[in-house]
Amino acid sequence: MSGLAVASERGPMTPVMYRVRDRFDELADTVTFTLEPEAEMVGAAAPGQFMMLWAFGVGEVPISVASIGGDGTLVHTIRAVGAVTEALCALRPGDQIGVRGPYGSSWPVSAALGENVLVVAGGLGLAPVFPIIEQVLADRENFDQCTVLVGARNPDLLIYRARLDELAADNRIKVEVIVDAAGPSWTGQVGLITKLIANAQIAAERTHAFLCGPEPMMRFGAMGIEDLGVARDRIWLSLERNMHCAIMQCGHCQLGPLFICRDGPVVCWPAVDDLLKIPER
Amino acid sequence: MSTIGGLLADYPPLSELGGDVLEAMAEHAQLVTFESGERVLRTGEPADTFYVMRHGRVAIEVPSNKGGSIVIETLEPGEVLGISWMLPPYRVTFDARCIDACGAIAIDAAAVRDACNADPVLGYALYRHLGGVVRDRLQATRVQLLDLYASHV
Amino acid sequence: MDSMIRRLRAQGRMVIGPTVRDGVITHDQIVGVSDLPQGWTEEQEGGSYRLQQTGTDELFAFSAPSQSWKQFVFPPRSVIIRGRREASGIQIEEPPVDTQSVAFFGVRSCDLAALDILDRVFLDPEATDQHFARRRADVFVVAAACASPGNTCFCVSMDTGPSPTSGFDLSVSELMIDGTCSYLVTPGSERGAALLELIDTRPATDRELGIAQAQHDTAVDSMGRSLDASHPPLASLDPDHPQWADVAQRCLACGNCTMVCPTCFCSKTEDRTSLDGLETERSRVWDSCFTLDFTAMHGTSTRTSTASRYRQWLLHKLVTWEEQFGSSGCVGCGRCIAWCPVGIDLTAEIAALAQTQSHTQTETRPQKEQKA
Numbered sequence: 001m002s003g004l005a006v007a008s009e010r011g012p013m014t015p016v017m018y019r020v021r022d023r024f025d026e027l028a029d030t031v032t033f034t035l036e037p038e039a040e041m042v043g044a045a046a047p048g049q050f051m052m053l054w055a056f057g058v059g060e061v062p063i064s065v066a067s068i069g070g071d072g073t074l075v076h077t078i079r080a081v082g083a084v085t086e087a088l089c090a091l092r093p094g095d096q097i098g099v100r101g102p103y104g105s106s107w108p109v110s111a112a113l114g115e116n117v118l119v120v121a122g123g124l125g126l127a128p129v130f131p132i133i134e135q136v137l138a139d140r141e142n143f144d145q146c147t148v149l150v151g152a153r154n155p156d157l158l159i160y161r162a163r164l165d166e167l168a169a170d171n172r173i174k175v176e177v178i179v180d181a182a183g184p185s186w187t188g189q190v191g192l193i194t195k196l197i198a199n200a201q202i203a204a205e206r207t208h209a210f211l212c213g214p215e216p217m218m219r220f221g222a223m224g225i226e227d228l229g230v231a232r233d234r235i236w237l238s239l240e241r242n243m244h245c246a247i248m249q250c251g252h253c254q255l256g257p258l259f260i261c262r263d264g265p266v267v268c269w270p271a272v273d274d275l276l277k278i279p280e281r
Numbered sequence: 282m283s284t285i286g287g288l289l290a291d292y293p294p295l296s297e298l299g300g301d302v303l304e305a306m307a308e309h310a311q312l313v314t315f316e317s318g319e320r321v322l323r324t325g326e327p328a329d330t331f332y333v334m335r336h337g338r339v340a341i342e343v344p345s346n347k348g349g350s351i352v353i354e355t356l357e358p359g360e361v362l363g364i365s366w367m368l369p370p371y372r373v374t375f376d377a378r379c380i381d382a383c384g385a386i387a388i389d390a391a392a393v394r395d396a397c398n399a400d401p402v403l404g405y406a407l408y409r410h411l412g413g414v415v416r417d418r419l420q421a422t423r424v425q426l427l428d429l430y431a432s433h434v
Numbered sequence: 435m436d437s438m439i440r441r442l443r444a445q446g447r448m449v450i451g452p453t454v455r456d457g458v459i460t461h462d463q464i465v466g467v468s469d470l471p472q473g474w475t476e477e478q479e480g481g482s483y484r485l486q487q488t489g490t491d492e493l494f495a496f497s498a499p500s501q502s503w504k505q506f507v508f509p510p511r512s513v514i515i516r517g518r519r520e521a522s523g524i525q526i527e528e529p530p531v532d533t534q535s536v537a538f539f540g541v542r543s544c545d546l547a548a549l550d551i552l553d554r555v556f557l558d559p560e561a562t563d564q565h566f567a568r569r570r571a572d573v574f575v576v577a578a579a580c581a582s583p584g585n586t587c588f589c590v591s592m593d594t595g596p597s598p599t600s601g602f603d604l605s606v607s608e609l610m611i612d613g614t615c616s617y618l619v620t621p622g623s624e625r626g627a628a629l630l631e632l633i634d635t636r637p638a639t640d641r642e643l644g645i646a647q648a649q650h651d652t653a654v655d656s657m658g659r660s661l662d663a664s665h666p667p668l669a670s671l672d673p674d675h676p677q678w679a680d681v682a683q684r685c686l687a688c689g690n691c692t693m694v695c696p697t698c699f700c701s702k703t704e705d706r707t708s709l710d711g712l713e714t715e716r717s718r719v720w721d722s723c724f725t726l727d728f729t730a731m732h733g734t735s736t737r738t739s740t741a742s743r744y745r746q747w748l749l750h751k752l753v754t755w756e757e758q759f760g761s762s763g764c765v766g767c768g769r770c771i772a773w774c775p776v777g778i779d780l781t782a783e784i785a786a787l788a789q790t791q792s793h794t795q796t797e798t799r800p801q802k803e804q805k806a
Contacts (some may be wrong), residue, residue, distance in 0.1 A: 010528070011528050011564055012561040012562065012563070013514045013515065013703075013718070014514070015515075017526070038523070056517055056714055057517075057705055057706075057707035057711060057714040059703065060703065081732045081733060082732070096523055098524075122430065123430040152430060153428070153430035180425055180430070181352065181353060182351070182352045183345075183349060183351065184340075184349055184350060184352070186352065187338075187381075189338070190340065190352040190354050190355040191354045191355060191425075192424055194421060195354075198417070199357060216424065216427055240731065241729070241731065241736075242729050242730055242731050244721075245561075245703070247560070247561035248555070248758075249555060249556060249561065249563065249701070250700060250701045250702065250703075250718075250721070251699060251701070251723065252702070252721075252729070254750065256749075257753075257754035257757040257758055259758065278673045280673070280729075280738075280742040280746075
């Protein structure tokens with residue numbers, strides 16, 4: 001793998017073919033894939049960036065990189081919600097998949113060096129923020145407190161359960177999980193993720209916050225984090241929009257003046273606060 | 282400040298109430314413990330006691346039509362368990378069950394209501410604070426109703 | 435003019451220029467002056483386009499033809515990649531870049547500005563569209579100054595006309611002097627000057643230069659419409675402004691405006707496969723922000739109402755484009771006004787948004803003061 005060249009000399013819309021090394025079924029409709037390059041690879045992704053994944057004959061979708069391996073492999077967690085993602089979720093080890101990227105802005109994790117990191121993830125949002133946790137753990141002594149708050153609808157819909165259990169047992173970070181509703185076998189917390197934020201014991205003035213999840217959750221989460229005293233320009237969200245090109249040429253991903261494929265998906269809270277308030281019915 | 286008053290003051294949200302209010306509550310309070318799985322509140326019974334949790338987690342739940350119960354919220358140490366006592370008809374709305382072995386400060390709701398009626402300044406301060414608790418829970422519940430995870434991530 | 439066209443064709447260039455077809459002036463391949471819309475002008479208004487005869491020999495008496503030049507640098511449908519499933523795996527190939535050499539004949543100043551605006555989208559160094567780049571580098575541009583702006587024109591407001599100033603190889607001004615047409619030609623590049631050497635020309639007289647200037651000045655004063663350059667007023671950013679509901683009642687969300695607009699660049703990708711599933715073709719196809727699917731995600735769309743989609747188009751074209759690409763997205767050609775089936779006029783919409791805002795402000799303030 002390490003001998004592979006980064007793909008060049010190709011049009012900006014031409015994918016590089018990767019192969020599925022393995023797949024893990026997180027949920028009935030959600031799969032985590034490990035992809036490995038074949039003849040060429042795409043450039044290294046930074047935490048928060050995404051790839052355009054191509055299902056032969058069906059189409060492309062933007063999917064955040066969930067884990068960044070040193071050997072050129074890519075990890076993506078995909079939920080089947082449409083034709084393309086359904087086709088991707090049907091792939092088996094050995095199948096090929098087209099990859100373009102990496103695209104977009106990345107989480108400013110190094111801005112938090114020497115200070116606190118607060119990660120808030122709802123549902124599938126745990127995937128795009130996972131590289132932040134990996135980066136902090138890889139360089140643990142250079143960050144202060146690291147708190148990870150995870151929310152899901154119910155315990156059966158949590159992804160990365162094994163990873164979360166590992167992290168919860170790791171005393172280098174504080175992990176808290178909360179679900180909207182649960183049966184009696186759940187001994188963890190129940191309620192909205194904003195409750196975890198309100199109860200978070202963090203030194204707000206030295207904290208950098210990174211959120212990913214459904215848009216209303218990120219908005220309420222950001223407001224809750226502001227209420228704790230974290231500076232607005234230290235609160236970052238990862239947004240999602242319809243994308244066809246990822247290179248600012250198809251026009252679909254616009255939010256006001258921002259192209260989410262270039263000015264996002266990672267955006268600073270003050271830059272989008274007003275834009276997200278507009279109920280674009 | 283009495284021991285229980287001091288204990289109440291330990292919780293940041295309650296400490297804003299001020300020594301007088303906390304003492305008034307402490308007068309009608311005692312320390313209690315529950316075992317894991319023990320039911321603290323039952324739907325429909327008179328709301329004559331409310332609690333400030335000290336340790337352990339409590340589940341607020343509703344019976345489910347599929348058998349068993351659905352937990353709709355869990356409360357952590359420092360949170361107030363029970364708000365139905367504040368207004369008529371003073372009836373408990375949801376079940377509350379201890380998930381872990383719990384310790385709490387149990388407060389006589391009827392006595393506190395009488396004290397509030399006798400001293401409006403105390404009443405205003407306490408109800409104002411608890412109004413904030415109710416508001417926060419209502420807001421959270423409304424957002425929870427959005428079922429954010431359903432058609433999205 | 436005829437020898438210019440023939441010289442360009444002799445260079446191996448396909449010459450594309452204005453021509454009458456199907457009751458409109460459109461852009462298509464021309465082989466000589468006889469293909470040009472001699473003696474024709476356009477009557478354009480909101481929702482209306484008619485050809486009229488001028489009774490003169492003028493070649494360029496029209497303003498903004500039904501088509502812009504967009505489709506020749508950004509085709510409505512083009513193949514991105516083709517893929518084949520083979521035993522060894524999926525093979526991908528990019529379609530070869532079209533090497534046909536081209537000339538644009540008779541490009542209006544507004545359309546020149548539009549090409550420059552498209553350059554900023556498709557020549558982005560981080561993601562250059564190779565086909566676009568090749569076509570733009572190769573194309574020989576003969577611009578034509580506009581002497582008869584139409585009712586729907588407002589290039590002066592957008593500072594894009596009526597006379598071309600840059601971005602061309604040659605620029606032509608048609609001068610009507612004593613009943614005959616003569617053509618003042620200005621080179622704008624080395625290869626433009628080189629072509630000029632091959633054509634029968636003589637130096638322009640001062641009188642002719644004066645007439646060209648006078649024509650320009652008259653054109654500047656005859657703009658059919660204007661757009662207040664100090665837009666947008668703050669109210670246009672208010673999604674609850676009543677004007678949005680007003681225009682939404684009229685707008686059909688048909689997307690005609692985005693198709694005729696020389697700068698609209700939105701597209702989508704389409705994947706097709708052979709019946710046996712072994713071959714596939716990915717294409718880029720023109721799209722419009724007016725479609726319901728434009729913002730589709732997870733089975734629903736973000737902008738479902740016509741009002742929100744009209745607002746997106748208007749604010750993108752006139753406001754956010756500037757932040758994104760460093761210029762306005764509008765060149766004042768007026769095509770969106772003429773080709774809108776219901777005649778929606780963005781200059782009128784902007785004026786309405788501006789006016790109502792100051793109206794609202796006066797109404798609310800006195801009430802607050804009374805209460806105090």
